[in-house]
Amino acid sequence: MEFTIPEKMKALVLFGPNDVRLVEKPVPKPGPGEVLVRVAACGICGTDVKIITKGMPKMPPYGEFTFGHEWAGTVVAVGETVDEFKVGDRVAIEAHKGCGRCENCIDGKYTACLNYGRLDKGHRAAGMTVDGGFAEYAVHHVNSVYKIPDNISFNEATYVTTAGCALYAIDKSGGYIAGDTIVVIGPGPIGLSVVQCAKALGAEKIILVGTREDRLNKGRLLGATYTINVREEPAPLDKILALTNGKGAERVFECAGTSDSFELAIKSAKKGGVVVLVSFYKEPVTANLDYVVLNQISLLTVRGEGNRNCQRALSLMAQGKIDAKPIMTHAFPLEEFHTALDYFVNRKDGAMKVVVNP
Known part of the structure; x- marks a missing residue:
């Protein structure tokens, strides 16, 4: 199989x-x-919004x-030495x-x-320290490329990064989650994604906490056992304790990124x-860390989708144990990126994961 590769391509470029x-x-x-790679789909992430609005350390000019x-x-x-993939x-x-x-x-x-951003040392982060996928073509190192199973579409395949982050958080928390109660x-x-990955891996009770009823409803569809809307529940902690027989949950995944959610x-x-801690925090967080120490609670963090969890996400998707479709809500052509970004940022029409197709 051969492809005709042009000299020029359409690409989004950040000018400021x-x-x-x-x-x-x-x-x-x-x-x-x-x-x-001839790019077929590229998802918009919250990190992209930060890059667009504020820039990012080590990004290209x-x-x-x-x-x-x-x-x-x-x-x-394929480049020199590549035999892991074929055209x-x-x-x-x-x-x-x-x-x-x-x-x-x-x-x-x-x-x-430790060499983040050092191309001379071999590090690269696609779309962050080197060019990424909002273009018709992109290159990437084979260490971080995975074959897509036949029953997964290109749009669905962009979900592996999101699902991979969720799986990495579960992985970091101890991995063996079967029978545990978790709070998200x-x-x-x-x-x-944490909800449905935890469900796929055998969590017994999954308590999802949030402020938007439409997303809590989606959480129930994806496997949440209980949902708590903090705008309607005056004492969400009391509700969580009641659902866990007063003990609390074995694992808690903080994906909101505020002082209140941290507490x-x-x-x-x-x-x-x-x-x-899975989310990024826009502001410094104040919390009662004495409580953490006195109760011997482990505070852990994750960045990205490490430990091959994108590959694990692809496997779970191929097995039908996690599903991208309820989370992938909108798709736009590359020429309509600004509309796609507007939908993503302002959550228009229930937008959650928005995909752009070059």
Whole structure:
């Protein structure tokens, strides 16, 4: 199988804060260990919004940088030494490719690579420190590329990054979740992904906490045993304790990113339990850490979709144990990116995960 690869392609380029333009730029060429992918779909993530509005450390210069880190497509060329993939393969990516040489990468913690942003050392993060997928073509290293099973569409395949983040949070919390009670705070794409991944892995009770009834309803569809709307429930902690026989939950996943949600998370964990911080926080958080220490609660964090959890997400999707369709709500062509971004940011028409198709 051969593809005709043009010299130029359409791509979104960030020219400055809130200045995204559709331009023509050269089609990249795959280097050693890399594949060139004809991008079929790229999802919008909250991190993209931060990149657009504020920029990001180690990102390429304004006027050159194409963002987007949740993408999938077809391999159209391979670089030197690549025999893991062939032209015509349908693939999805995870954003992070560690340097492979620092102690964190050697320990498997490549999303916390000590050479973050150092291309000369081998690190790359698609759509963050190197060009990403809001373009007709993109390159990525084979370490972070996975074949898409036949029963998964390209749009659905962009979900593996979101689901991979959720699985990494569960992985970090201790992994073996069967029979546990969990609390998930924040029914956004990541929180809802934690719900359905935890359900697939055998959690017994899943308590989902949020402020938007439409998303809580979706959470019930995806496996939440109980939902709590904090706008309607005056004492959400009391409700959580009542549902856990006064003990609290073995694991709590904080996916909302506020001081109130952080405080609720630590108070919802049982003695000796685990709280995983999955969200980013816009402001410094104030909380009663004495409570954490006195009750021997473990506070853990995750960044990204480490430990091959994108590959695990693809497997669970192929098995029918997790489903992208309820979370992938809208799709737009590349030329309508600004409309897609508006839908995503302002949650228009119930928008949750919004996909762009180059």
